[in-house]
Amino acid sequence: MSQPKYQSPKGVHDILPDDHLYFSFVKKVVRHHCRRAGFRRISTPIFENIELFNRSIGDTSDIVEKEMFVFESKSGKKFALKPEGTAGVVRAYLEHGMQQLPKPVELYYIEPHFRYNRPQKGRYRQFHQFGIELIGESDPAIDAQIIYIAHRINQDLGIADRLTLQLNTIGSQEDRKQYKEDLINYYTGKERSLCEDCKRRLHDNPMRLLDCKKEDCQILASMAPKLETVLSAESKEHFDLVKEYLDELGVSYELNPMLVRGLDYYTHTVFEFWSKHEGAQNATGGGGRYDGLIEEMGGQATPAIGFAAGMERTIEYMKEAGIRPPNKDKVAVFVAQLGLVAKRKALPLINELRDRGINTVGAVGKSSMKAQMSLADRLDARYSLILGEVEVREGTIILRDMERGSQETIPIEGIVDKMTELLGGKALSDKRLWEE
Numbered sequence: 001m002s003q004p005k006y007q008s009p010k011g012v013h014d015i016l017p018d019d020h021l022y023f024s025f026v027k028k029v030v031r032h033h034c035r036r037a038g039f040r041r042i043s044t045p046i047f048e049n050i051e052l053f054n055r056s057i058g059d060t061s062d063i064v065e066k067e068m069f070v071f072e073s074k075s076g077k078k079f080a081l082k083p084e085g086t087a088g089v090v091r092a093y094l095e096h097g098m099q100q101l102p103k104p105v106e107l108y109y110i111e112p113h114f115r116y117n118r119p120q121k122g123r124y125r126q127f128h129q130f131g132i133e134l135i136g137e138s139d140p141a142i143d144a145q146i147i148y149i150a151h152r153i154n155q156d157l158g159i160a161d162r163l164t165l166q167l168n169t170i171g172s173q174e175d176r177k178q179y180k181e182d183l184i185n186y187y188t189g190k191e192r193s194l195c196e197d198c199k200r201r202l203h204d205n206p207m208r209l210l211d212c213k214k215e216d217c218q219i220l221a222s223m224a225p226k227l228e229t230v231l232s233a234e235s236k237e238h239f240d241l242v243k244e245y246l247d248e249l250g251v252s253y254e255l256n257p258m259l260v261r262g263l264d265y266y267t268h269t270v271f272e273f274w275s276k277h278e279g280a281q282n283a284t285g286g287g288g289r290y291d292g293l294i295e296e297m298g299g300q301a302t303p304a305i306g307f308a309a310g311m312e313r314t315i316e317y318m319k320e321a322g323i324r325p326p327n328k329d330k331v332a333v334f335v336a337q338l339g340l341v342a343k344r345k346a347l348p349l350i351n352e353l354r355d356r357g358i359n360t361v362g363a364v365g366k367s368s369m370k371a372q373m374s375l376a377d378r379l380d381a382r383y384s385l386i387l388g389e390v391e392v393r394e395g396t397i398i399l400r401d402m403e404r405g406s407q408e409t410i411p412i413e414g415i416v417d418k419m420t421e422l423l424g425g426k427a428l429s430d431k432r433l434w435e436e
C-alpha cells in the first residue's frame with residue numbers, strides 16, 4: 001500500500017474509535033473515584049507562559065531543558081505547550097483566589113500534554129494524563145489517601161497486579177541542602193565516569209544523578225550517600241507514618257531510595273507505579289508532595305500533594321492484561337427499508353428508538369435491500385427491523401434476530417416498547433438518558 005500524502009507528525013497519534021472505548025472507560029473510572037473523594041474537575045490552557053514551567057518544574061529538569069514545545073507570539077512573548085498539569089493547576093489556584101476556599105482544595109484533570117522527546121513505545125509527543133491535586137493539608141494520612149486513590153483506579157482498570165508502587169522520601173528543602181553538598185563531595189573526582197547530562201547537573205541538581213538510567217551512572221549512584229542519613233526527625237516521622245497508613249490500607253510498596261522524580265517541586269513523599277515487566281522506563285504514573293511550590297509561585301506557604309498517570313501507558317497495560325472495556329458504541333438495532341413510503345415511516349422510527357436510548361443505525365441512503373442487510377451484518381447489529389411497502393400497508397414490520405438468524409413479522413404498533421424490552425432496558429425518557 002502506498003503511503004498517504006499526509007501523515008500525523010512524529011510522536012503524535014490519532015485516537016481511533018476502538019481506542020476511544022478505552023479512553024472513555026479510563027475517564028469514567030477516574031471520574032468515579034475522584035468524585036467519591038470530593039475532587040472537582042479543572043482544565044487549564046494547553047499553553048502557558050514559559051516562565052511558569054521554568055520556575056515550577058525547574059530549569060535543570062529534563063522537561064525544561066529539552067522537552068518543551070516552545071513558541072513565540074507575534075509580540076515576542078514566549079509560551080510552551082503544557083508538559084504536565086501541576087504547574088497550571090497551581091497557577092489557576094492562585095489566580096482564582098482558591099486560597100480562600102475551605103481546605104483542602106481537591107482538583108482533578110484529564111488533559112492532553114506535550115513533551116518533545118524521542119518517540120518510542122509508551123513515550124509520545126502528545127499524550128494524555130489524568131491527575132489529582134490536593135492543596136492545603138500536610139498530614140501524612142493524606143499522602144496515603146492519595147496513593148490509595150491511584151491504586152484503586154489501577155485496580156478498577158484491571159492493571160494493579162501488573163504494577164509495583166515505588167516509594168521514597170526526598171525530605172524537606174532544608175534536609176536536602178546538606179544532602180546536596182554530600183552528593184557533590186561524593187561525585188567530585190568521579191566525573192569522568194558520568195554521562196554528559198549528569199556531569200552538567202552535578203552542581204545544579206545533584207539529586208537527579210541518582211535516578212539516571214545510564215549503567216555507569218547507576219553503579220555510582222548505588223554507592224552514593226543515602227538521604228536517610230541526613231533526614232530530620234520530622235521528615236522521618238512523616239515518612240514512617242505514610243508507610244504505616246499504607247500498611248493499614250493494605251497497599252503494598254517497595255522502598256526505593258533512588259527514586260527522586262524528574263520535577264524539582266517535590267518534597268517528602270514521592271512515588272511511582274512501575275510495570276513489573278518494564279521497570280522504571282515506563283511508569284504508568286507518579287507523584288508526590290510539593291509543599292514549597294505554592295509559596296515559590298507567589299502564594300502563602302501551603303502544603304500540597306498530587307499524582308498523575310499517563311493514559312496511553314495505562315491503556316497499553318490494560319490491553320496487555322486482556323482487559324476489554326464495555327463497548328457502548330455497539331449497534332443494537334438496524335432499520336432497513338425499501339421504497340419511498342417505507343423510508344418515510346422508517347425515519348421517525350429510527351429517531352424514536354434513539355430517543356429511547358437504543359443505539360440505532362438506519363441506512364436510509366442505501367437503496368438495495370442486499371446492500372442494507374450486508375451493512376447490518378458488518379455493523380454486527382443485534383436486531384434488524386425491516387420495512388417494505390407491504391409491511392407499511394399492513395401495519396407490520398419484520399423483526400430479524402441477527403444472532404439467531406430467525407425472523408418474524410409483527411405489528412408495528414408498540415415496536416419501540418418491544419425493542420426496549422428485548423434489549424433488556426427500561427423505558428428511558430430523554431431526561432433520564434442525560435442523567436445516566
Ligand code: HAM
Binds near residue numbers: 084115123126284290
Ligand atoms: P510525570 O511522572 O512526569 O509526573 O508524568 C506522569 C505520567 O505521565 C508518567 O508516569 C507517564 O505515564 C506519563 N507520561 C509522561 N511523559 C509521557 C510521554 N512522553 N508519553 C506518554 N506518557 C507520558 C507529572 O507530570 C507530575 N505533574 C505528576 C504530579 C501531579 N505530581 C504532583 N501532582
